[in-house]
Amino acid sequence: MKFIAAATLAFALAGCATAQSKEVRPATEKPAPDEPMFTPTEVESRGSVTVGGVSIPYRAVAGTLIVHHRGWDDTVAIERKRDKDAAAEVPASEASMFYTAYFKEGAPAEARPITFLFNGGPGSPTLWLHMGAYGPQRVETPDLAHGSAPYRTVPNEHSLLDVSDLVFIDAPGTGFSRVAGKDKDKAWFGVDQDIHAFTVFVRDFLSKYGRWKSPKYLYGESYGTMRAAGMTLALQRQDIDLNGVILLSDILNWDLVPDDSQVNPGVDLPYIVSLPTYAATAWYHKRAGMGRELAPFLKEVEAFATGDYALALLKGNDLPDADRQAMATRLHGYTGLSVDYLLKTNLRIEYGALQKELLADKGETTGTLDTRFTGATLDPLSKTASYDPQGSAIGAAYTAAFNDYVRGTLGYGAGKHYEGGLDVYGSWDYKHQPPGAGQPLIALPNVLPDLAVAMKQNPKLKLLVTGGYFDISTPYFAGRYELAHLPVPKQLQANIAYKYYPSGHMVYVNPTLLSEMHSDVADFIRRTDGID
Template structure:
């Protein structure tokens, strides 16, 4: 039956090509599931690869969202409808959930070694002893238009936006709960990168839609785009400690220290002398300017002359190119432990994303193989890493609408932010659901979403003091995709196990963030 269905699809594809019909213009497929049962470490689980349709206010169906579920089975071979269930997604925006599916908490994962390097197939897929299945069922979700999810062209204007995307995921989760009888399960979110924007806003949206959460985990966070849009002082302050830990990893700073000690030294400088110097702007004296440049260089491995010429403001692309310039190497933005070579060695900024280029082929190849060969998902379409967005366009439906409607009660003259800022969403969600637990995870070597900026953002939730125990920080010797570093996985697994076991509204015992002195 599966073989004849595949042949039929191939014939339909040929007919579409003859008629010059683009794949995205074909009618959305009907919902379907493919299930299989497997065993790992003495327990059985059910895997489901499937699609679920959603609609918007003006388009129905608007998208067919692809998901991969892993449900632990009881002794009778049935899933437990009262077990926790965690909805997991990458970011982008418009990214497929390939990396989390293949690298994090599913029963099978990719083995890339400690620090990935560029090489071709074959790649290694192994049983995952760090799967979260022992304490939560798992649902991995592709965003509309990405992975094996499809989107109706008429729905792109609505769904390819901050708020339209959040509404889509809220609807998907509620439809999933109805289809699989999981409304009474404790529900959790796990989002990465832009998925933290989605996760923070979604935590409030789901409440408003009648689906309260028990917990939210956000890793590799970017919760406020204001600093990247304005290029203000905080942008440079937020990056600084990750410059210092990167220099530490490559042996250019912090000799004799641990990465935690180096990070703390950098935090204190960034929040003290460096913040004060940037705030003074052109009124900073030459003596003060040189003193700050010298300490900046000492902590980051850059030359004091380069820091001075950069006016104390070194952009991340410049840092990644400058740090190892003497050896003609660049460091990765997603994982600054990774090094590569840039053809244009004289360029002031990095032009080659070494880590992304090295790691993507592993995940693309094995995800296609895993879904089709082990989980039985058959499709003549190639899996899309990203939705077909043109982020340089300003035309609705081609690019991403970055506006975000403020939660009710947020002060200001406008009822929306012109960029993603979801700090208020997360704070409102906690206030409205005081039992909500929030875990914030960041890598020491993530130059894409730096940890110190995340700390700054969470410090500005402005929560009532009794609710500040709802949020905890955890840190990992890893880059943007924490789970791709095997030495980080045991700690990530232990953190998540304790997070699920923690009492509602109090994860203070899990908090790893050190205090900064008040200066």
């Protein structure tokens, strides 16, 4: 009986395989070079969300689009079929990019904005913006504390569906997105490769869902802001103009990250633009600026950073000892770090050092993405922070909430693993070819030239730049500095609006600030969508 049952099961499985594939090959046989490695998927569902007291019915689509590597065109398969020598080649790399799209029911495409949203990393999927900020469901996490199961998901009264259809996109290799084929890491994991993937995704999405005439927006967070700035020009090169770009916690010039001064001496600007965030952190933890209001305190620090502090750093080893001592004393007043420690740092506070040192007397480390968060220091003898307490506090809640939502409510992902974070930071190809350069530059990426050219070619393009005062990973003043040096004429500078919040990198973790940020973003879209 067992033999008969096993034979029956084997026959049934073989029947399923035959039904799904016209040709069954041995497991060791490679696919033909013209055969796609991925097949697009699509699962539809319906729901509604109430925003501003108005119920918004929507159609949700969770699925994948297939994106090909740079240089590919749709004649490749035809050419390979005619070339017998190509039969033995390994197929070129492909990416299957996962998305969740929400379309308001009954809204005509040409009169309905569409916004493409993505987180950054690099190596992060977009569950954060999806489940924390603008999707129809939102995960609740305790403010500035570590949450634990059971996690609670609630209808999101701050969803952006009141003003725009939404498309949340996972980068290649993250979430349910996958990459395969020859040199797949090289094909997808880099600045320009990533810009290409998302640009092609947006173009093909517009075709698939008939949204070419819709007002179009990009919304990038963190590294996603670098992606968005690069995409703006890349899309224009395919005759796709945007109405607006929203940047949350922007980093457009990687040179502004404060490295260890022992490793990268002579590059002082990152310490200057990071100082106001260090001061905001010290203010919050009552180590500096006690009794002061945050806004005027930071204005004072910004003036000091770009004035006396900058001049002191520019002098390098020529700074007299007395001036060095005086500068350390002034820095102590703004950062709460001891004068002795500041002298040892040579007046240059590197990335991760303030988080580790500020509350060292309590054995605590502050957050990186949000320095209001604190956690026990892992290694009291370490030079910099060993982890981010905010990530530890909320990561499990977001991951659990999205996995439950996408599988249960949206009906997608059975038998699939959702990759919550891809470890590509160290192997990422950071070379970028800005407009006007003949080849990718051997330097840290800077997409300000891309954004400047895009704004000059499309003077209707508007930017909304947002961030948090307590974000050390992408300091708010670094973002202001970047865009203050964007090479565009004065009349185009007026196309940029700024808004900062008393929060960290992920402003939306606080419901009150999420409400405020929703209003700011919704107003921005209404002002720029061109719809009467």
